[in-house]
Amino acid sequence: MDWNAFAERWCADWNSHDLDRVLEHFADDVVFTSPIAASLLPETGGRLAGKAALRVYWEEGLRRIPDLHFTIERIFGGIDTLVIQYRNQKGASVSEVLRFENGKVVRGDGTYAVGADNPAGIRS
Incomplete structure (x- = not known):
């Protein structure tokens, strides 16, 4: 797999705010963890299982962060x-x-810099 091409496409898809494009990268039974998911959707404990759960999380994220933009x-x-x-x-x-299987993400983990100076608010 061409990791550079994947990362560029992933970033462009996120910056387009088109969740269908973003979700194309993920297997139907993907598991994704994120401390931000735990904050936005506390009932998940930060663990999301399946594309439908990812869509709910990311729709809420884009609703709250309309200027979302990533720079690799x-x-x-x-x-x-x-x-x-x-x-x-x-x-x-x-x-x-x-983590990939058959060209799709089957496991993902969002990780954030730890410390008081992190704009994401993740604490050690």
């Missing part, structure tokens, strides 16, 4: 894992850890 800083590729490190519209450093 670096990517790290493994055998079946890609890490996309980027800055969001607030300048927060974020990394998405994505």
Whole structure:
């Protein structure tokens, strides 16, 4: 898999705010975790299972953050894992850890810089 091409397409899809395009990258039974999901949808505990759950989370995120924008800083590729490190519209450093099977993301984890100076508000 061409990790650079995937990361560029992923970023462009997010910046378009077109959830159908974003969700095309994910398997139907994907599992995704995020501390932001835990904040926006506390009943999830930050763990989302399936594309439908991702859509609910990301629709709410885009509703609350209409200026959402990502800028890729670096990517790290493994055998079946890609890490996309980027800055969001607030300048927060974020990394998405994505595990693939058959060309689709089956597991994703949104991770944020830890500390008081992080605009995302994640605390250690």
